[in-house]
Amino acid sequence: MNNPNEYQHESVLLFETVASVLGVKNLNTISKNQLPQNQSPQNSPLKKTTPEKKSGIRHSGIFVDGTFGRGGHSRLLLEYLADDAKLIVFDKDPQAIAVANELAKTDNRVIVVHDSFATLQESLQRLGIDKVNGIMADLGVSSPQLDDGSRGFSFMRDGAIDMRMDTSRGQSVGEWLATVTEEELANVLYEFGEERYSRRIARAIKQMDSYDSTLELAEVIKQAHPKWQKGKHPATQSFQAMRIFINNELGDIDNFLQQSLAVLAENGHLAVISFHSLEDRRIKQFLQRHSRGQYPEDQNLPFPPIRPKYFAKPKRIAPSAEEVKHNARSRSAWLRTAKHPLTY
Numbered sequence: 001m002n003n004p005n006e007y008q009h010e011s012v013l014l015f016e017t018v019a020s021v022l023g024v025k026n027l028n029t030i031s032k033n034q035l036p037q038n039q040s041p042q043n044s045p046l047k048k049t050t051p052e053k054k055s056g057i058r059h060s061g062i063f064v065d066g067t068f069g070r071g072g073h074s075r076l077l078l079e080y081l082a083d084d085a086k087l088i089v090f091d092k093d094p095q096a097i098a099v100a101n102e103l104a105k106t107d108n109r110v111i112v113v114h115d116s117f118a119t120l121q122e123s124l125q126r127l128g129i130d131k132v133n134g135i136m137a138d139l140g141v142s143s144p145q146l147d148d149g150s151r152g153f154s155f156m157r158d159g160a161i162d163m164r165m166d167t168s169r170g171q172s173v174g175e176w177l178a179t180v181t182e183e184e185l186a187n188v189l190y191e192f193g194e195e196r197y198s199r200r201i202a203r204a205i206k207q208m209d210s211y212d213s214t215l216e217l218a219e220v221i222k223q224a225h226p227k228w229q230k231g232k233h234p235a236t237q238s239f240q241a242m243r244i245f246i247n248n249e250l251g252d253i254d255n256f257l258q259q260s261l262a263v264l265a266e267n268g269h270l271a272v273i274s275f276h277s278l279e280d281r282r283i284k285q286f287l288q289r290h291s292r293g294q295y296p297e298d299q300n301l302p303f304p305p306i307r308p309k310y311f312a313k314p315k316r317i318a319p320s321a322e323e324v325k326h327n328a329r330s331r332s333a334w335l336r337t338a339k340h341p342l343t344y
Protein backbone atom coordinates (compact mmCIF):
# COMPACT_ATOMS: atom_id res chain seq x y z
CA MET A 1 0.00 0.00 0.00
CA ASN A 2 1.26 3.53 -0.81
CA ASN A 3 1.92 5.87 2.08
CA PRO A 4 -1.63 6.98 3.02
CA ASN A 5 -0.31 10.37 4.13
CA GLU A 6 1.30 11.08 0.75
CA TYR A 7 -1.84 12.70 -0.66
CA GLN A 8 -3.92 15.33 1.14
CA HIS A 9 -7.62 16.09 1.14
CA GLU A 10 -9.14 19.48 1.75
CA SER A 11 -12.50 19.07 3.45
CA VAL A 12 -15.55 20.70 1.89
CA LEU A 13 -18.24 22.54 3.89
CA LEU A 14 -16.23 21.61 6.96
CA PHE A 15 -17.55 24.02 9.56
CA GLU A 16 -21.12 23.93 8.27
CA THR A 17 -21.22 20.12 8.42
CA VAL A 18 -19.78 19.82 11.92
CA ALA A 19 -22.12 22.55 13.20
CA SER A 20 -25.08 20.74 11.61
CA VAL A 21 -24.24 17.35 13.06
CA LEU A 22 -23.92 18.91 16.51
CA GLY A 23 -27.19 20.80 16.01
CA VAL A 24 -25.65 24.23 16.61
CA LYS A 25 -26.02 27.31 14.40
CA ASN A 26 -22.35 27.85 13.77
CA LEU A 27 -18.95 27.05 15.18
CA ASN A 28 -17.91 30.58 15.89
CA THR A 29 -15.45 29.61 18.57
CA ILE A 30 -12.70 27.90 16.63
CA SER A 31 -9.20 28.62 17.81
CA LYS A 32 -6.13 28.39 15.61
CA ASN A 33 -5.03 25.11 17.10
CA GLN A 34 -8.49 23.62 16.59
CA LEU A 35 -8.29 23.85 12.82
CA PRO A 36 -7.68 20.45 11.28
CA GLN A 37 -4.61 19.47 9.27
CA ASN A 38 -4.21 21.47 6.04
CA GLN A 39 -6.54 24.23 7.10
CA SER A 40 -4.80 27.16 8.63
CA PRO A 41 -6.92 30.19 9.49
CA GLN A 42 -5.17 31.88 6.53
CA ASN A 43 -6.57 29.46 3.98
CA SER A 44 -9.81 28.72 5.80
CA PRO A 45 -12.81 29.94 3.87
CA LEU A 46 -14.39 30.89 7.19
CA LYS A 47 -11.47 32.72 8.65
CA LYS A 48 -13.53 35.85 9.29
CA THR A 49 -15.92 34.00 11.56
CA THR A 50 -13.35 32.15 13.60
CA PRO A 51 -12.35 34.19 16.62
CA GLU A 52 -9.37 32.85 18.50
CA LYS A 53 -11.28 32.07 21.64
CA LYS A 54 -12.34 28.59 22.70
CA SER A 55 -15.80 28.33 24.21
CA GLY A 56 -15.05 25.09 26.01
CA ILE A 57 -18.45 23.60 25.04
CA ARG A 58 -18.17 19.84 24.62
CA HIS A 59 -20.92 17.51 23.43
CA SER A 60 -21.45 14.07 24.93
CA GLY A 61 -23.02 11.27 22.94
CA ILE A 62 -22.22 8.98 20.05
CA PHE A 63 -21.55 10.32 16.55
CA VAL A 64 -20.83 8.74 13.18
CA ASP A 65 -18.62 9.86 10.31
CA GLY A 66 -19.67 7.58 7.44
CA THR A 67 -16.81 8.69 5.19
CA PHE A 68 -13.61 9.28 7.16
CA GLY A 69 -11.33 10.00 4.13
CA ARG A 70 -8.38 11.77 5.71
CA GLY A 71 -10.46 12.72 8.74
CA GLY A 72 -10.98 16.45 8.18
CA HIS A 73 -14.58 16.45 9.39
CA SER A 74 -13.87 13.90 12.12
CA ARG A 75 -10.97 15.86 13.59
CA LEU A 76 -12.96 19.06 13.78
CA LEU A 77 -15.95 17.26 15.32
CA LEU A 78 -13.68 15.67 17.93
CA GLU A 79 -12.66 19.15 19.06
CA TYR A 80 -16.26 19.66 20.16
CA LEU A 81 -16.85 16.24 21.74
CA ALA A 82 -16.57 15.48 25.42
CA ASP A 83 -14.11 12.94 26.81
CA ASP A 84 -16.91 10.39 27.26
CA ALA A 85 -18.23 10.83 23.68
CA LYS A 86 -17.61 8.32 20.91
CA LEU A 87 -17.03 8.84 17.21
CA ILE A 88 -17.53 5.81 14.98
CA VAL A 89 -15.78 6.33 11.64
CA PHE A 90 -16.42 4.28 8.51
CA ASP A 91 -14.54 4.10 5.25
CA LYS A 92 -14.31 1.51 2.47
CA ASP A 93 -10.80 2.55 1.53
CA PRO A 94 -7.88 0.73 3.24
CA GLN A 95 -5.70 3.85 2.97
CA ALA A 96 -8.32 6.01 4.69
CA ILE A 97 -8.67 3.28 7.32
CA ALA A 98 -4.89 3.30 7.93
CA VAL A 99 -5.12 7.04 8.70
CA ALA A 100 -8.20 6.48 10.90
CA ASN A 101 -6.37 3.74 12.84
CA GLU A 102 -3.52 6.16 13.50
CA LEU A 103 -6.01 8.68 14.90
CA ALA A 104 -7.70 6.01 17.03
CA LYS A 105 -4.33 5.17 18.60
CA THR A 106 -4.08 8.68 19.98
CA ASP A 107 -7.77 9.33 20.69
CA ASN A 108 -9.74 6.63 22.49
CA ARG A 109 -13.07 8.24 21.54
CA VAL A 110 -12.54 7.05 17.95
CA ILE A 111 -13.73 3.62 16.81
CA VAL A 112 -12.85 2.55 13.26
CA VAL A 113 -15.01 0.41 10.97
CA HIS A 114 -13.52 -0.73 7.68
CA ASP A 115 -16.76 -1.18 5.79
CA SER A 116 -19.38 0.64 3.79
CA PHE A 117 -21.67 3.07 5.57
CA ALA A 118 -24.38 0.90 4.04
CA THR A 119 -23.69 -1.49 6.96
CA LEU A 120 -24.46 1.32 9.43
CA GLN A 121 -27.02 -0.39 11.61
CA GLU A 122 -25.37 -3.81 11.61
CA SER A 123 -21.90 -2.39 12.30
CA LEU A 124 -23.21 -0.25 15.16
CA GLN A 125 -25.07 -3.22 16.62
CA ARG A 126 -21.86 -5.23 16.50
CA LEU A 127 -20.33 -2.50 18.66
CA GLY A 128 -23.29 -2.71 21.06
CA ILE A 129 -24.71 0.64 19.88
CA ASP A 130 -28.44 1.09 19.14
CA LYS A 131 -28.75 4.85 18.78
CA VAL A 132 -26.44 7.70 17.85
CA ASN A 133 -26.77 11.48 18.27
CA GLY A 134 -25.43 12.60 14.93
CA ILE A 135 -24.42 11.18 11.56
CA MET A 136 -22.41 12.86 8.84
CA ALA A 137 -21.23 11.71 5.42
CA ASP A 138 -19.19 13.41 2.72
CA LEU A 139 -19.97 11.32 -0.33
CA GLY A 140 -17.92 10.30 -3.33
CA VAL A 141 -14.18 10.12 -3.85
CA SER A 142 -11.45 11.87 -1.90
CA SER A 143 -8.62 13.91 -3.42
CA PRO A 144 -6.06 11.22 -2.41
CA GLN A 145 -8.06 8.66 -4.41
CA LEU A 146 -8.14 10.94 -7.47
CA ASP A 147 -4.55 12.15 -7.17
CA ASP A 148 -3.02 8.69 -6.88
CA GLY A 149 -3.03 7.43 -10.49
CA SER A 150 -2.59 3.82 -9.36
CA ARG A 151 -6.14 3.86 -7.92
CA GLY A 152 -7.54 4.22 -11.44
CA PHE A 153 -10.09 6.97 -10.68
CA SER A 154 -8.46 9.64 -12.81
CA PHE A 155 -8.57 10.13 -16.57
CA MET A 156 -5.63 12.54 -16.20
CA ARG A 157 -3.15 10.12 -14.58
CA ASP A 158 -2.17 6.71 -15.84
CA GLY A 159 -2.83 3.61 -13.81
CA ALA A 160 -4.65 0.29 -13.81
CA ILE A 161 -8.39 0.67 -14.42
CA ASP A 162 -9.38 -0.14 -10.86
CA MET A 163 -11.71 2.55 -9.34
CA ARG A 164 -12.62 0.41 -6.33
CA MET A 165 -12.81 2.35 -3.09
CA ASP A 166 -12.31 -0.88 -1.20
CA THR A 167 -9.29 -2.44 -2.89
CA SER A 168 -9.47 -5.41 -0.51
CA ARG A 169 -12.55 -6.90 -2.19
CA GLY A 170 -14.69 -6.91 -5.31
CA GLN A 171 -14.09 -6.56 -9.00
CA SER A 172 -12.11 -3.71 -10.59
CA VAL A 173 -13.57 -1.71 -13.48
CA GLY A 174 -10.93 -3.23 -15.78
CA GLU A 175 -12.07 -6.78 -14.89
CA TRP A 176 -15.70 -5.79 -15.32
CA LEU A 177 -15.07 -4.16 -18.72
CA ALA A 178 -13.51 -7.39 -19.98
CA THR A 179 -16.75 -9.33 -19.39
CA VAL A 180 -19.61 -6.82 -19.61
CA THR A 181 -21.74 -6.71 -22.76
CA GLU A 182 -21.81 -3.57 -24.91
CA GLU A 183 -25.47 -3.04 -24.05
CA GLU A 184 -24.96 -3.34 -20.28
CA LEU A 185 -22.02 -0.98 -20.46
CA ALA A 186 -24.04 1.58 -22.41
CA ASN A 187 -26.81 1.36 -19.82
CA VAL A 188 -24.34 2.01 -16.99
CA LEU A 189 -22.84 5.01 -18.82
CA TYR A 190 -26.30 6.42 -19.37
CA GLU A 191 -27.77 5.70 -15.95
CA PHE A 192 -24.85 6.66 -13.71
CA GLY A 193 -23.11 9.23 -15.92
CA GLU A 194 -26.12 10.69 -17.76
CA GLU A 195 -23.90 10.28 -20.83
CA ARG A 196 -25.91 11.08 -23.98
CA TYR A 197 -23.47 9.24 -26.22
CA SER A 198 -23.41 6.10 -24.10
CA ARG A 199 -24.01 3.70 -27.01
CA ARG A 200 -21.17 4.84 -29.23
CA ILE A 201 -18.79 5.13 -26.27
CA ALA A 202 -19.68 1.62 -25.11
CA ARG A 203 -19.07 0.29 -28.63
CA ALA A 204 -15.63 1.89 -28.75
CA ILE A 205 -14.69 0.61 -25.29
CA LYS A 206 -15.73 -2.94 -26.16
CA GLN A 207 -13.45 -2.80 -29.21
CA MET A 208 -10.36 -2.23 -27.04
CA ASP A 209 -7.87 -5.12 -26.86
CA SER A 210 -7.19 -4.80 -23.16
CA TYR A 211 -8.26 -2.80 -20.13
CA ASP A 212 -5.02 -1.98 -18.36
CA SER A 213 -4.55 1.77 -18.64
CA THR A 214 -6.80 4.63 -17.55
CA LEU A 215 -5.19 7.00 -20.05
CA GLU A 216 -5.85 4.58 -22.92
CA LEU A 217 -9.46 4.20 -21.82
CA ALA A 218 -9.86 7.98 -21.53
CA GLU A 219 -8.41 8.42 -25.04
CA VAL A 220 -10.81 5.87 -26.56
CA ILE A 221 -13.76 7.62 -24.90
CA LYS A 222 -12.47 11.00 -26.10
CA GLN A 223 -12.24 9.76 -29.71
CA ALA A 224 -15.74 8.23 -29.55
CA HIS A 225 -17.33 11.32 -28.00
CA PRO A 226 -18.78 13.56 -30.71
CA LYS A 227 -19.35 16.70 -28.63
CA TRP A 228 -16.63 17.99 -26.36
CA GLN A 229 -17.71 20.61 -23.87
CA LYS A 230 -15.27 23.43 -23.27
CA GLY A 231 -13.36 22.98 -20.03
CA LYS A 232 -14.59 19.43 -19.45
CA HIS A 233 -12.77 16.23 -20.41
CA PRO A 234 -15.08 14.12 -22.61
CA ALA A 235 -14.44 11.08 -20.39
CA THR A 236 -15.68 12.84 -17.22
CA GLN A 237 -19.19 11.39 -17.25
CA SER A 238 -18.13 7.91 -18.36
CA PHE A 239 -15.51 7.65 -15.62
CA GLN A 240 -18.04 8.88 -13.07
CA ALA A 241 -20.55 6.28 -14.26
CA MET A 242 -18.12 3.36 -14.04
CA ARG A 243 -16.95 4.46 -10.59
CA ILE A 244 -20.50 4.81 -9.26
CA PHE A 245 -21.44 1.44 -10.69
CA ILE A 246 -18.43 -0.56 -9.47
CA ASN A 247 -18.73 0.84 -5.94
CA ASN A 248 -22.53 0.54 -5.81
CA GLU A 249 -22.52 4.14 -4.67
CA LEU A 250 -26.20 4.94 -5.11
CA GLY A 251 -27.37 1.66 -3.55
CA ASP A 252 -25.09 2.31 -0.57
CA ILE A 253 -26.53 5.81 -0.13
CA ASP A 254 -30.10 4.47 -0.18
CA ASN A 255 -29.28 1.82 2.43
CA PHE A 256 -27.41 4.29 4.59
CA LEU A 257 -30.23 6.85 4.54
CA GLN A 258 -32.84 4.22 5.28
CA GLN A 259 -30.85 2.91 8.26
CA SER A 260 -30.30 6.41 9.62
CA LEU A 261 -34.03 6.39 10.50
CA ALA A 262 -33.51 3.47 12.85
CA VAL A 263 -30.24 4.50 14.45
CA LEU A 264 -30.63 8.25 14.95
CA ALA A 265 -31.73 9.12 18.46
CA GLU A 266 -34.46 11.67 19.09
CA ASN A 267 -33.10 15.15 18.28
CA GLY A 268 -30.16 13.58 16.47
CA HIS A 269 -28.90 15.28 13.31
CA LEU A 270 -28.09 13.99 9.86
CA ALA A 271 -25.69 15.93 7.59
CA VAL A 272 -24.81 14.65 4.13
CA ILE A 273 -22.61 16.33 1.50
CA SER A 274 -23.10 15.31 -2.11
CA PHE A 275 -21.28 16.28 -5.27
CA HIS A 276 -23.63 15.56 -8.14
CA SER A 277 -27.31 15.58 -8.93
CA LEU A 278 -27.74 11.80 -8.88
CA GLU A 279 -26.73 11.78 -5.22
CA ASP A 280 -28.33 15.03 -4.20
CA ARG A 281 -31.71 14.12 -5.70
CA ARG A 282 -31.87 10.93 -3.63
CA ILE A 283 -31.03 12.73 -0.40
CA LYS A 284 -33.49 15.51 -1.14
CA GLN A 285 -36.33 13.10 -1.93
CA PHE A 286 -35.55 10.97 1.12
CA LEU A 287 -35.66 13.95 3.46
CA GLN A 288 -38.81 15.32 1.82
CA ARG A 289 -40.56 11.96 2.14
CA HIS A 290 -39.63 11.55 5.77
CA SER A 291 -40.19 15.13 6.84
CA ARG A 292 -43.57 15.56 5.18
CA GLY A 293 -44.73 11.98 5.45
CA GLN A 294 -45.51 12.16 1.72
CA TYR A 295 -44.65 9.16 -0.40
CA PRO A 296 -44.86 9.22 -4.22
CA GLU A 297 -46.73 5.90 -4.23
CA ASP A 298 -49.53 7.44 -2.12
CA GLN A 299 -50.19 10.21 -4.61
CA ASN A 300 -53.17 8.68 -6.40
CA LEU A 301 -54.80 7.13 -3.36
CA PRO A 302 -58.12 8.72 -2.27
CA PHE A 303 -57.05 8.53 1.41
CA PRO A 304 -53.27 8.53 1.67
CA PRO A 305 -52.10 6.69 4.79
CA ILE A 306 -50.68 8.72 7.65
CA ARG A 307 -46.95 8.18 7.54
CA PRO A 308 -44.47 8.91 10.30
CA LYS A 309 -42.50 12.13 10.02
CA TYR A 310 -38.99 11.17 10.95
CA PHE A 311 -37.24 14.42 10.12
CA ALA A 312 -37.80 18.11 10.76
CA LYS A 313 -36.40 21.19 9.12
CA PRO A 314 -34.51 19.74 6.17
CA LYS A 315 -32.07 22.35 4.93
CA ARG A 316 -29.78 22.71 1.95
CA ILE A 317 -26.53 24.55 2.44
CA ALA A 318 -24.14 25.58 -0.35
CA PRO A 319 -20.46 26.40 0.10
CA SER A 320 -19.70 30.09 0.47
CA ALA A 321 -18.34 32.03 -2.52
CA GLU A 322 -15.10 32.27 -0.59
CA GLU A 323 -14.84 28.51 -0.22
CA VAL A 324 -15.59 27.94 -3.90
CA LYS A 325 -12.88 30.42 -4.84
CA HIS A 326 -10.41 28.75 -2.58
CA ASN A 327 -11.30 25.07 -3.26
CA ALA A 328 -12.63 24.26 -6.74
CA ARG A 329 -13.82 20.81 -5.55
CA SER A 330 -16.47 22.49 -3.41
CA ARG A 331 -18.10 24.06 -6.49
CA SER A 332 -20.64 21.32 -6.98
CA ALA A 333 -21.16 20.42 -3.31
CA TRP A 334 -24.44 20.59 -1.42
CA LEU A 335 -24.92 19.87 2.25
CA ARG A 336 -28.34 18.59 3.25
CA THR A 337 -29.20 18.43 6.92
CA ALA A 338 -32.19 17.48 9.03
CA LYS A 339 -33.13 16.81 12.62
CA HIS A 340 -34.68 13.53 13.76
CA PRO A 341 -37.67 14.50 15.88
CA LEU A 342 -39.52 11.16 15.73
CA THR A 343 -43.00 12.65 15.87
CA TYR A 344 -45.93 10.58 14.66
Ligand SMILES: C[S@@+](CC[C@H](N)C(=O)[O-])C[C@H]1O[C@@H](n2cnc3c(N)ncnc32)[C@H](O)[C@@H]1O
Pocket (backbone or CB within 6 Å): 009, 010, 011, 012, 066, 067, 068, 069, 070, 071, 072, 073, 074, 090, 091, 092, 093, 096, 115, 116, 117, 118, 138, 139, 140, 141, 142, 143, 165, 249, 252, 253
Ligand atom coordinates in the same frame (compact mmCIF):
# COMPACT_ATOMS: atom_id res chain seq x y z
C1 LIG B 1 -14.99 12.99 0.03
S1 LIG B 1 -14.09 11.80 0.89
C2 LIG B 1 -14.32 12.19 2.57
C3 LIG B 1 -13.34 13.19 3.08
C4 LIG B 1 -13.45 13.46 4.57
N1 LIG B 1 -14.71 14.02 4.94
C5 LIG B 1 -12.33 14.38 5.00
O1 LIG B 1 -12.61 15.52 5.39
O2 LIG B 1 -11.18 13.97 4.95
C6 LIG B 1 -15.08 10.40 0.69
C7 LIG B 1 -14.58 9.16 1.41
O3 LIG B 1 -15.70 8.30 1.54
C8 LIG B 1 -15.33 6.99 1.29
N2 LIG B 1 -16.53 6.29 0.86
C9 LIG B 1 -17.25 6.48 -0.26
N3 LIG B 1 -18.33 5.69 -0.28
C10 LIG B 1 -18.31 5.00 0.89
C11 LIG B 1 -19.17 4.04 1.47
N4 LIG B 1 -20.27 3.59 0.85
N5 LIG B 1 -18.87 3.58 2.70
C12 LIG B 1 -17.76 4.00 3.35
N6 LIG B 1 -16.90 4.89 2.83
C13 LIG B 1 -17.18 5.39 1.63
C14 LIG B 1 -14.24 7.08 0.24
O4 LIG B 1 -13.41 5.94 0.29
C15 LIG B 1 -13.52 8.36 0.67
O5 LIG B 1 -12.45 8.06 1.52
